[in-house]
Amino acid sequence: MEPQWLTYGKRLQSIASTGLHFTRDRFDRERYEEIATIANEMLSALGDVPIERISDLIPDFARGYATPKVDVRGALVEENMILLVREECDGLWTLPGGFADVGLSPARNIEKEMREEAGLKVSARRLFGVRHKASSGYPADVRDFYKMFFLCDRTDNALPEPGLETIEARFFGIDDLPPLSRGRTIEADIHAAFAYATDTTKPAFFD
Known part of the structure; x- marks a missing residue:
């Protein structure tokens, strides 16, 4: 496991990069550039290397080598029903999840998303x-994604409840699915979740 301060430095870099990419305000740009500088100084001190070497590794936060984004989705299947959440942004339903945050493993990311979007504490059992x-x-x-799907087990007895970005959270049967937010989840994802929850010996699928 990497040192906590290294995780902090990378997270600050991520925040600076995202902020610089989206902001149109010159004062916010100055603030994000300051965060980037602090992150570089932290990483320089941790690695005991000149700040120039760190800066050269990340010459421009707003541009860089484009790689696919990572989307994590969690499947909680209980009594032949699956947990879905209704998105506030489009009013449609999806497996809980979203963009993976820097500094967290894929499993920790989906556990965090399940807690934030459905109010449930879970443990990621398998990819x-x-x-x-x-x-x-x-x-x-227009964006490129890798979507990672996890079977999850509940670790508390709480009832599903919506979070900041969701307006409902409840269980559905395979033959009673609501309208899906298809940019996030399609029927094939839900059918796969039921299949893998039933057969624990199936090897994971991938493209």
């Missing part, structure tokens, strides 16, 4: 699939 969004049956997206 059952990885899809390349552009290669599967999702609507077209």
